[in-house]
Amino acid sequence: MSVLCDAVERALKEVQELETLAQSASVDAAAVAERLNALVQRLAELRQAGGTCEGVELPVGVVSDVDTGRNPDTSMSRYAEEASRANQATKGRIQAFQQLRDALEAELIRTQ
Numbered sequence: 001m002s003v004l005c006d007a008v009e010r011a012l013k014e015v016q017e018l019e020t021l022a023q024s025a026s027v028d029a030a031a032v033a034e035r036l037n038a039l040v041q042r043l044a045e046l047r048q049a050g051g052t053c054e055g056v057e058l059p060v061g062v063v064s065d066v067d068t069g070r071n072p073d074t075s076m077s078r079y080a081e082e083a084s085r086a087n088q089a090t091k092g093r094i095q096a097f098q099q100l101r102d103a104l105e106a107e108l109i110r111t112q
Contacts, residue, residue: 007049011042 018035021027065075 004046004049007042007046011039011046014039014042 014035018032018039021031021035059075059079061079062072062075066072
């Protein structure tokens with residue numbers, strides 16, 4: 001995972017350097033082209049490093065939140081709370097079915 005983190009950091013650094021260069025008073029076309037080429041190279045490295053994350057699944061809502069600029073931590077905590085509520089409901093159903101099974105078994109034994 002550190003390979004991926006390093007690739008992300010390098011790509012973000014290139015974006016920041018390109019942004020700084022674009023905002024400078026004297027923009028040199030050759031320097032911009034050089035920074036763009038470096039960014040493309042970093043993005044290629046990032047894509048290659050991303051292959052190490054196969055099998056990692058993220059909820060679509062989290063990806064949407066990141067795309068719209070919202071904090072993914074709040075989304076993840078919301079999803080964890082929803083999963084906890086669903087888990088509690090499932091546990092309740094299981095207990096209810098176990099009680100029904102026990103009652104039916106007791107009734108079956110009583111009527112034999």
